[in-house]
Structures are given as C-alpha cells and as structure tokens.
Amino acid sequence: SAQPSRAFTASRSFSLLGQKPLQQQYDQNTMSLPTPSSLSATVNLLDLSAAAVACTVSASRTIMKIADPDDHEDGEKNIRTKVDGSFVTDADVAAQFIIVKALRTVSQEVHIIGEESQEEMEQIKKDYDYLDQDILRRTRQEFHVRRQQSTTNGDDETSSVQLPLGTMEPPSSESQIPSDPMFDNDDSVVVDASRVCVIVDPLDGTKSYAEGEYDVVSILIAIIVDNNPVFGVIGKPFGYTGHSPISGTDCVTFYGGPLIGGVYLAGGQGVEALPLISNEEGVITEDLPRAVISSSRSKGVVQDFCIHMGEKGLVYPEPLLISGAGEKSMRLILHEKNEAIWFYPKPGTSIWDVAAPDALLRSLGGRLTDKYGKEMDYSRTRDDFENVDGVVACIDEKLHARCIELFQEGDWLEQL
Numbered sequence: 001s002a003q004p005s006r007a008f009t010a011s012r013s014f015s016l017l018g019q020k021p022l023q024q025q026y027d028q029n030t031m032s033l034p035t036p037s038s039l040s041a042t043v044n045l046l047d048l049s050a051a052a053v054a055c056t057v058s059a060s061r062t063i064m065k066i067a068d069p070d071d072h073e074d075g076e077k078n079i080r081t082k083v084d085g086s087f088v089t090d091a092d093v094a095a096q097f098i099i100v101k102a103l104r105t106v107s108q109e110v111h112i113i114g115e116e117s118q119e120e121m122e123q124i125k126k127d128y129d130y131l132d133q134d135i136l137r138r139t140r141q142e143f144h145v146r147r148q149q150s151t152t153n154g155d156d157e158t159s160s161v162q163l164p165l166g167t168m169e170p171p172s173s174e175s176q177i178p179s180d181p182m183f184d185n186d187d188s189v190v191v192d193a194s195r196v197c198v199i200v201d202p203l204d205g206t207k208s209y210a211e212g213e214y215d216v217v218s219i220l221i222a223i224i225v226d227n228n229p230v231f232g233v234i235g236k237p238f239g240y241t242g243h244s245p246i247s248g249t250d251c252v253t254f255y256g257g258p259l260i261g262g263v264y265l266a267g268g269q270g271v272e273a274l275p276l277i278s279n280e281e282g283v284i285t286e287d288l289p290r291a292v293i294s295s296s297r298s299k300g301v302v303q304d305f306c307i308h309m310g311e312k313g314l315v316y317p318e319p320l321l322i323s324g325a326g327e328k329s330m331r332l333i334l335h336e337k338n339e340a341i342w343f344y345p346k347p348g349t350s351i352w353d354v355a356a357p358d359a360l361l362r363s364l365g366g367r368l369t370d371k372y373g374k375e376m377d378y379s380r381t382r383d384d385f386e387n388v389d390g391v392v393a394c395i396d397e398k399l400h401a402r403c404i405e406l407f408q409e410g411d412w413l414e415q416l
Contacts, residue, residue: 041193043107045223045259046143048198049231052221053255053266054136055102059095059219060237060251062128063203066091067214079210087206093120094128095202099221101130109193113382114200115352135246138164142267143260150261166267168247189259197224197378201352205324214238218326222355223259224378231257232359234326234333242336244268254333257359263333273364274335276396288316289340289399292328295321301415305407306343314402315341325349329357332395333364340399345371345390345407346416351378354391361393366400368393371413373404 066077066089077089096114100121103112114121141164201220203209208216219235233255239245240252246266254271256263263271277287291306303319310317320339322328331339355378358368369375370389392407394400407413 041107041109042190043110043193043196045189045191045196045225045230046140048103048106048110048196048223049233049255049259050136050139050143051102051106051131052099052198052223052231052233053139053253055099055131056219056221056233056235056253057135057246057249057251058102058128058130058132059098059202060235060249062094062098063091063209063217063219063237064250066094067209067212077210087210088116088120089203089206089210091209092116092203092206093124094126095219096200097121097124098128098130099200099202099219101128103198105131107193107196110196110198112198112200113352113385114202115350115385116202135165135249139266146260146262146264163267165246165253166244191225195226198222199224199352199355199378201326201350201356204326204353208323213323215241216322216324216327218324218330220326220352220356222352222359222378223257224355227375227377227379229257229355229359229362229378230259231255232356234330234356234360236330240330254330254360256363258362261363263360263363271333271364273366273395276340276399277338286316287338289314289396290338291315291319291341291343292322292331292339293319293343294328295323301412302344302346304415305345305412309341309343309403309406312406314399314406325353325357329354329360329393332366332393333357333360335395340395341403342391342393343403345392345412347386347388347390349387349391350385351376351380351387352385354387354393357393361395364395365397366393366395367397369400369404371404371407373401 077091079087079089082088093116096116100112100114103110145161145163199222204218204220205216208214215238217237219233219237221233222229223231233253236252237250239250243252243265244267245252253266254263255266265271276289291309293302293306306315306319307317309315316338322331328342332342354368354376358376361368369392370387371392372389376387392400392403394403
C-alpha cells in the first residue's frame with residue numbers, strides 16, 4: 001500500500017528538536033541545572049503514542065455504550081451545561097478518565113491537559129476498562145512495521161505484511177513482526193518528562209453527541225514536546241464512511257505526526273498530501289480547494305472572507321458547513337472533497353481542539369496557526385485554554401500563507 005514519503009527513522013524523528021543531545025537542550029531550555037529527580041523522570045514517546053492510540057479505542061467503547069439507550073447500566077448521557085455555556089455529558093468525563101488513566105501507565109510525570117475539569121473527574125465512581133492490552137500490543141507492532149517500511153521505502157518483503165491493527169489474526173511470519181517490539185534503546189524518542197505535555201479532547205462534538213448526531217464526534221489526543229506537536233490521534237468512535245475501523249472495534253483511527261514521519265489510518269494505508277488545484281485561468285470549478293466553517297458560525301466576517309477568497313481564486317466561493325473541530329480537521333487531512341482550509345479568526349476554539357490536528361497537518365505539508373500566522377502556544381494552562389486569536393488550519397502551507405496575507409489586507413480585522 002502507498003505510504004507517505006516522510007520516513008520515520010531514529011536519526012530523523014526528532015530533527016525538530018535540533019541537533020544537540022536531548023539532555024543538553026533540556027538544560028538550555030530551562031536555563032538551569034537539572035535536578036537528580038528530573039534526570040530520572042524520562043518518557044519514551046513511542047510508548048506514550050502507542051498508549052494514546054490504544055486508549056482511544058477504550059474511550060470509544062465507553063462513548064458508544066453511554067449513547068446506547070438499550071444499555072441500562074451506561075446508556076444515560078446526563079447532558080448538562082458547563083460554566084462557559086458549553087455542553088458536557090457523562091461520556092465526556094468517562095472518556096477523559098479512561099485516557100488519562102491509560103497515559104499514566106506510561107508516565108506519572110508528563111503534564112496532561114484535558115477539556116473536562118478535575119472536579120468532574122473526581123466524580124467518577126465506575127472502574128472503566130482503560131487500556132486494551134491486545135490493542136496496545138498490536139499498536140506497538142504496527143509502529144514497528146511502519147518504521148521498517150519507511151526505512152526500506154516499502155520495497156522489500158515488509159510491504160506485504162498485513163498491518164496488526166487491521167487484522168486480529170497472528171502475523172504469518174513471527175520474524176516479520178516481533179511479538180512486542182521495544183524502542184527503549186532509541187535515545188531519540190526518550191526525553192525528559194518535564195518537556196512533555198499531552199492535550200486531550202475526550203469527546204469533540206458534544207452538542208452533536210447529545211442530540212444523537214454521531215458522525216462528527218471525535219476523540220483528539222496530542223503529544224507536545226517543547227511546545228511542538230509531535231504526535232496526534234483523531235479517533236471516530238462511531239466509524240467513518242469509506243475507512244475501515246481497527247479490527248475488532250467500531251473505531252476508525254488516524255494517527256501520525258513528525259515523531260513517525262507521516263499520517264496513517266490505523267491498520268491501513270498512509271495518507272498522502274495531494275496537490276491543490278489552482279485557478280490560474282480564473283475559472284471557478286468544483287475542483288478548487290474548499291473552505292470548511294461551522295454551520296453555527298457561518299455568518300458575518302467568517303463567511304464573507306471565505307467568499308472573498310473565492311473571488312480571488314484561492315478557493316471555491318461557497319464554503320462547506322461542517323460541525324466539530326475534529327471533523328473539520330479530518331476533512332482537511334483526507335481532502336476527499338477538496339477540503340483544504342479551516343478559517344475561524346475569532347475566539348471560540350480551544351487548544352484541545354487544534355493540538356492533534358496540528359501534529360497531523362505538519363506531517364502533510366500543512367500549517368495551523370492563529371489569524372496572524374503565529375504558531376499556537378501549547379504551553380498555556382488549562383485556565384488559559386481559549387484560542388483568542390482564532391485558528392487558520394490548512395492542508396497546504398502556500399494556501400495558508402496567502403490566506404493570512406489576504407486577511408491582513410483591507411479592514412477584515414476591524415470587522416471582528
């Protein structure tokens with residue numbers, strides 16, 4: 001199967017952190033000498049990433065059970081409103097509980113920021129299944145296969161190996177897939193835990209979920225190192241049309257980022273970054289890139305600017321109305337209907353809405369910033385979660401740059 005060209009190798013996987021040894025960089029970033037305790041608190045990023053993929057499945061199962069009206073034990077959403085006016089359900093809180101508990105099996109020290117509050121988390125009484133060991137094992141095996149394929153460009157016998165998350169059958173050759181591949185000797189993926197933050201949106205699209213509209217529901221998990229998103233997971237608990245779920249589950253999952261050098265369907269093919277159609281002759285066709293915006297926020301400057309981009313020949317003049325940050329991001333990443341840019345230059349999104357998509361877009365040649373073209377600051381605390389300067393996400397870096405440039409012209413900022 002086709003694989004992305006950005007290979008994951010031990011030598012390249014962390015080029016974004018610079019060429020200096022990781023511990024030297026840690027010392028310079030903190031501007032202080034590391035303490036003995038900080039030196040001993042390290043985390044293997046591939047282990048953390050594998051747990052993020054596996055716990056997405058566990059969280060998906062609980063989200064689906066709570067949505068099931070025939071499940072007398074878990075089939076009550078308990079919809080309520082938070083202080084900020086947004087919806088929350090028991091599924092949001094349970095999913096975050098599962099994800100955090102699973103990540104803590106890898107590291108007790110990494111910082112985790114989730115959308116749901118600590119107070120909500122402390123109300124959890126049920127002991128949920130938080131980590132499917134079979135899914136975890138198969139995820140680690142799949143990472144190993146991806147790595148083999150990328151270092152050989154898929155030209156040897158590894159290209160025919162069925163990916164572990166795509167089958168529940170044992171591998172045909174034990175020599176092709178180790179039973180439990182370990183990366184502990186790969187120093188490029190072992191970092192001080194104080195440099196790592198995991199940002200979690202346990203159930204993106206809560207309003208749709210509460211109303212029984214499940215297609216847009218997503219789980220978003222991002223691993224951040226030194227303020228750089230290096231790995232992201234987008235899970236679709238109720239499946240995703242045209243894409244196969246992880247075998248033995250209903251959850252369709254995409255994962256990737258600079259850490260592994262590409263974006264992949266779990267158990268399936270890599271995602272390729274396709275070239276955008278240009279409008280060199282000024283002819284408006286449906287092959288042009290499409291903007292995606294929220295149906296509930298489609299009026300005013302957002303829609304007007306998307307129409308303006310269409311008049312300039314950058315995009316098709318009529319934007320697509322899509323709910324949910326995770327769903328918008330999936331539309332850009334897969335680009336199946338020429339979706340290319342998510343434009344929302346106002347407050348209303350949060351860091352957990354954009355961190356995982358940012359990691360995936362970076363591996364496909366895209367970019368995600370605020371309305372000024374500045375990188376997102378993922379070092380913010382949970383109390384400072386809102387993206388006050390909006391979000392502009394694009395599958396193509398050049399289109400992103402042109403959008404930012406065009407927005408700075410005229411009086412668009414004054415209209416906000």
